[in-house]
C-alpha cells in the first residue's frame with residue numbers, strides 16, 4: 001500500500017505514530033458531481049452532465065466504499081450506461097492493480113497496470129491516497145469524484161432523465177433522518193471496523209471496538225421497531241450499513257478483531273443483512289473471494305503471513321418464513 005506525492009508513487013503504510021495509535025482516514029480530493037444539466041453540484045466544478053456512456057467506474061469488489069457505489073449503480077439500472085473496471089483484490093506495494101485474477105476487469109481508458117496511473121493521468125502532480133471508487137469522465141478525461149458517499153447520491157438521481165430505473169434512496173422528506181443515521185453508522189460501524197482493526201495501541205482498539213458494538217446493539221434494537229434504518233422504506237442508509245455487515249463475519253470479526261459478537265449472533269441485524277443480500281441484483285455485487293483475499297493478504301502489519309482463512313461458512317439465504325419480521 002502506498003500513496004502519490006507530486007505524482008510519484010511511494011510504498012508506505014498508514015502512519016498511526018503521529019496520531020497516538022489511531023487510524024485517521026484522509027478526505028477524498030475529487031469532489032465534482034454529475035448532475036442532470038451539467039451544473040455544479042454541492043461541491044466541485046460544473047461540466048459533468050449525466051449522459052449514457054460517458055462515465056466509467058473503478059471499483060474493488062473487496063472495498064465497502066466502492067461497493068456502495070456499485071450497489072447504487074445496480075439499483076438504478078445504470079450498468080449499461082456507466083462502464084466498469086474491477087481491480088485485483090491484492091493491494092500490495094503498487095497499491096491497487098489490474099493484474100489478472102478472477103473477476104478483474106481491466107482498464108479500458110489507458111490500459112493502466114496500476115490504479116495510481118489513472119490519478120496521474122488526470123493530474124500528473126497528484127499527492128494523496130489512491131482509493132476506490134473512482135468515477136471517471138471519458139469525455140473530458142477527468143476524475144469526477146473519488147468519494148463514494150457522493151457517487152451514490154449522483155447515481156441516485158442524476159441519471160433519472162436518461163433512463164435510470166425509478167427509485168429514490170435519498171428522498172427529500174427523510175434526508176435529516178438519513179443524514180443523522182449515516183453519521184453514526186459511518187463513524188462507528190463503516191469506519192469503526194477500520195479504526196478498531198488498524199489501531200496500534202491496545203486502549204485505542206478497545207475503545208473503538210466498544211463504540212462499534214454499542215452502535216450495533218443500538219441498531220439491533222432499532223430493527224425490532226421497524227424493518228429498515230429509516231422506517232418502512234429502504235434508503236441509502238441501509239445500503240451503507242449493508243456493505244459493512246456483509247463483510248463482518250468473513251473479515252472484520254477475525255482480521256480486524258471485531259469479535260465481541262458475530263453478525264450471526266444478532267437476530268435482527270443478521271436477518272436484515274440477509275434480506276438486503278437477497279434483494280434483486282445485490283448478491284451480484286458481493287464477491288467473498290475478493291473480500292477475503294483483499295483484507296487478509298493486503299495488510300501485512302496485521303496479518304504478516306497473508307494466510308486467508310477458509311471459514312466461516314455462512315448461509316446467506318433467507319428462508320421464506322424469515323422474510324417477514
Ligand SMILES: N[C@@H](CCC(=O)N[C@@H](CS)C(=O)NCC(=O)O)C(=O)O
Pocket residue numbers: 001002027028060062063064065066095129130131132133146147148149
Ligand atoms: N472516503 C473514501 C474512502 C475510500 C477508501 O478508503 N477506499 C479504500 C479501499 S476499501 C482504498 O482504496 N484504500 C487505498 C489506500 O488507502 O491507499 C470513499 O468513501 O470513497
